[in-house]
Amino acid sequence: MKTITIAIDGFSSCGKSTMAKDLAKQIGYIYIDSGAMYRAITLYCIQNNLFDGDVLNEEKLSQHIKDIHISFKLNKETATPETYLNGVNVEKEIRTMEVSNKVSYASAVGFVRRAMVLQQQEMGKMKGIVMDGRDIGTVVFPDAELKFFVTASPDIRAQRRLDELHAKGDTETTFNEVLDNIRQRDYIDQHREESPLTQAGDALVLDNSTLTKEQQMQWLLDKFNHITSQ
Ligand SMILES: Nc1ncnc2c1ncn2[C@@H]1O[C@H](COP(=O)(O)OP(=O)(O)OP(=O)(O)O)[C@@H](O)[C@H]1O
Numbered sequence: 001m002k003t004i005t006i007a008i009d010g011f012s013s014c015g016k017s018t019m020a021k022d023l024a025k026q027i028g029y030i031y032i033d034s035g036a037m038y039r040a041i042t043l044y045c046i047q048n049n050l051f052d053g054d055v056l057n058e059e060k061l062s063q064h065i066k067d068i069h070i071s072f073k074l075n076k077e078t079a080t081p082e083t084y085l086n087g088v089n090v091e092k093e094i095r096t097m098e099v100s101n102k103v104s105y106a107s108a109v110g111f112v113r114r115a116m117v118l119q120q121q122e123m124g125k126m127k128g129i130v131m132d133g134r135d136i137g138t139v140v141f142p143d144a145e146l147k148f149f150v151t152a153s154p155d156i157r158a159q160r161r162l163d164e165l166h167a168k169g170d171t172e173t174t175f176n177e178v179l180d181n182i183r184q185r186d187y188i189d190q191h192r193e194e195s196p197l198t199q200a201g202d203a204l205v206l207d208n209s210t211l212t213k214e215q216q217m218q219w220l221l222d223k224f225n226h227i228t229s230q
């Protein structure tokens with residue numbers, strides 16, 4: 001069976017990471033959450049006071065960018081990669097609403113994107129990788145053998161994310177806050193100048209609004225088996 005590259009792109013909170021992680025586990029591939037890299041940079045900017053409200057001091061960030069090192073390490077208990085910023089595990093911190101509310105400003109900066117794309121391409125050069133994000137099938141791996149573009153209705157995405165936040169103990173965030181964040185990120189991600197979120201022409205579209213995780217997994221596996229058995 002041939003080893004391929006799998007790119008999963010789509011809108012915010014539609015289940016990309018869930019399906020990328022589960023698919024990678026099932027087929028024995030490496031999973032990379034490219035959004036976690038942009039979230040880690042955003043956390044660094046927050047921690048180093050590079051944001052004034054939503055305005056990012058790009059000049060200062062350009063001086064700091066060489067000091068920002070992002071890596072992933074496998075958590076053996078959960079069998080899931082976790083994100084490290086300059087050697088510190090930040091997996092929990094990068095998932096907060098504070099980071100979600102600022103990440104699309106940091107990820108729109110050209111030099112940030114170029115630095116991340118180079119690292120992502122390096123991580124995937126041996127193939128056997130499932131990477132999810134916004135520009136994986138269009139910019140990072142335009143030659144990926146299998147590309148998915150995922151979507152679901154904004155209300156369903158917001159409810160799923162809110163359920164997840166509640167399960168983690170966040171009882172303060174409201175449905176409308178999550179929905180606003182999803183809409184705002186989708187808008188910025190689609191309208192930025194540098195590699196905006198778009199569907200690759202050769203991507204398979206999956207609207208998982210009414211699918212269970214098990215059903216979406218079966219759909220992905222069918223596509224994977226079809227392409228690798230050719
Ligand atoms: N088919 C599904 N049915 C129900 N819930 C789902 C489904 N797929 C994913 N979820 C849940 O939806 C939430 C968002 O999923 P996930 O974090 O994978 O999305 P994402 O697209 O990677 O999000 P983001 O872009 O914000 O990082 C999670 O709580 C996940 O468990």
Ligand SMILES: Nc1ccn([C@@H]2O[C@H](COP(=O)(O)O)[C@@H](O)[C@H]2O)c(=O)n1
Nearest residue numbers: 034035036038103104107133134135185
């Ligand atoms: N390839 C990517 C991945 C992510 N982004 C930006 O990061 C934000 C957070 O990503 P999640 O997947 O964790 O939601 C996202 O809203 C984008 O702004 C990106 O630009 N390119």
